[in-house]
Amino acid sequence: MKIDKTRSFTGVDIGTSRLVAARNPNGGLQLDMTLNAFIEVPDMPATVNSLKRQGIRFVRHGGVLLAYGQAATVFAELFHAELRRPMRSGCMNLQEPASTLVMSRIVAELVGEAAAKPAVIGFSMPSAGLHAEGVSKASLTNHRSALEVMFRNLGYTPYAVNEGEALVYSELEDSGYSGVAISFGAGLTNVAMTYLSVPVLDFSINRGGDDVDSAAAEVLGEKAARVRLHKENNFDLLGTADDQMSRTIKVFYEELIQHTIASLASVLVSSSDVPRLDRPIPLVIGGGTTMPAGFKKLFEREIRKMDWPFPISEVRQARDPLNAVARGVLRYVEVNYGQSEEEAAAAV
Numbered sequence: 001m002k003i004d005k006t007r008s009f010t011g012v013d014i015g016t017s018r019l020v021a022a023r024n025p026n027g028g029l030q031l032d033m034t035l036n037a038f039i040e041v042p043d044m045p046a047t048v049n050s051l052k053r054q055g056i057r058f059v060r061h062g063g064v065l066l067a068y069g070q071a072a073t074v075f076a077e078l079f080h081a082e083l084r085r086p087m088r089s090g091c092m093n094l095q096e097p098a099s100t101l102v103m104s105r106i107v108a109e110l111v112g113e114a115a116a117k118p119a120v121i122g123f124s125m126p127s128a129g130l131h132a133e134g135v136s137k138a139s140l141t142n143h144r145s146a147l148e149v150m151f152r153n154l155g156y157t158p159y160a161v162n163e164g165e166a167l168v169y170s171e172l173e174d175s176g177y178s179g180v181a182i183s184f185g186a187g188l189t190n191v192a193m194t195y196l197s198v199p200v201l202d203f204s205i206n207r208g209g210d211d212v213d214s215a216a217a218e219v220l221g222e223k224a225a226r227v228r229l230h231k232e233n234n235f236d237l238l239g240t241a242d243d244q245m246s247r248t249i250k251v252f253y254e255e256l257i258q259h260t261i262a263s264l265a266s267v268l269v270s271s272s273d274v275p276r277l278d279r280p281i282p283l284v285i286g287g288g289t290t291m292p293a294g295f296k297k298l299f300e301r302e303i304r305k306m307d308w309p310f311p312i313s314e315v316r317q318a319r320d321p322l323n324a325v326a327r328g329v330l331r332y333v334e335v336n337y338g339q340s341e342e343e344a345a346a347a348v
């Protein structure tokens with residue numbers, strides 16, 4: 001497939017904890033990442049100077065300064081300030097009054113203004129929640145609309161791309177974009193099934209890495225940030241470490257995996273949309289929560305315990321779990337919005 005060279009393409013993973021932009025200038029993949037977080041600091045000449053000196057971006061809001069993005073975490077340590085987030089459980093958090101303001105700044109910082117030529121941007125969208133307490137249709141509509149406005153203001157033509165489908169586009173080209181994809185993120189777990197690139201079903205579960213952190217922190221009497229650090233550094237789900245924190249994180253990881261697999265099984269059993277498949281299809285996992293050593297093995301062990309309505313050829317972990325959604329969104333817009341007018345007409 002030839003990609004239309006007269007347009008530029010960007011794929012953005014809009015995550016609860018991280019934003020990743022993928023671009024493909026001149027054939028080489030370019031990835032940029034920032035934290036989707038900010039802190040509040042007092043509006044005083046000394047703090048303004050300090051932020052400026054360290055190159056940390058900030059915006060004034062309600063008589064305080066909101067410093068945002070990756071570097072804000074350094075400042076959070078310095079000021080013992082609480083890290084806040086514009087999003088919660090996969091969507092813009094409107095209970096956070098500064099969410100739209102801060103998020104539009106973070107997004108602008110990450111992708112910049114559109115280049116002179118027509119610029120297509122794909123952005124990831126979570127699926128509706130499987131359970132009543134999950135992501136509502138109303139939150140999705142609001143989230144999507146807010147992001148479209150942000151991207152249009154920067155000069156882009158935005159397209160929403162389902163997060164699970166993005167993972168299929170990133171990893172399952174060799175199966176003709178057929179398979180089940182599960183994106184284990186911070187706020188949510190997104191699941192999608194496609195067959196020959198046609199969406200079959202998708203849903204989200206209102207749990208992710210954040211919940212592992214907070215549940216383990218609660219029972220340990222620790223701060224979630226400390227649990228997160230431990231989890232992200234040298235933690236092995238099948239390792240022999242016998243300290244209390246490792247054991248507790250493992251408990252909640254196992255619970256997340258089992259809950260996800262049980263939810264997928266219940267959806268497949270009750271859905272009339274699942275096609276009869278004679279060929280086995282792959283299952284791909286991605287997202288930051290799949291990063292610890294042993295995750296894939298543990299997940300596959302649980303998957304193989306169940307009977308599925310179609311054969312699963314393999315469990316595959318995304319090559320680059322933290323960036324797979326952004327790469328897949330980019331691929332999706334290139335494939336689906338990247339044909340030149342003549343090519344599209346010829347295809348018809």
Ligand SMILES: Nc1ncnc2c1ncn2[C@@H]1O[C@H](COP(=O)(O)OP(=O)(O)OP(=O)(O)O)[C@@H](O)[C@H]1O
Nearest residue numbers: 015016017018185186187188209232287288289291
């Ligand atoms: N090396 C690591 N080991 C374990 N967990 C990790 C690692 N790196 C990141 N994570 C966890 O992955 C999660 C972030 O993953 P990801 O970037 O896929 O989520 P997100 O896209 O921001 O959120 P969501 O998709 O839920 O909106 C966080 O919970 C983080 O703690």
Ligand SMILES: [Mg+2]
Nearest residue numbers: 015183185325
């Ligand atoms: Mg995500």
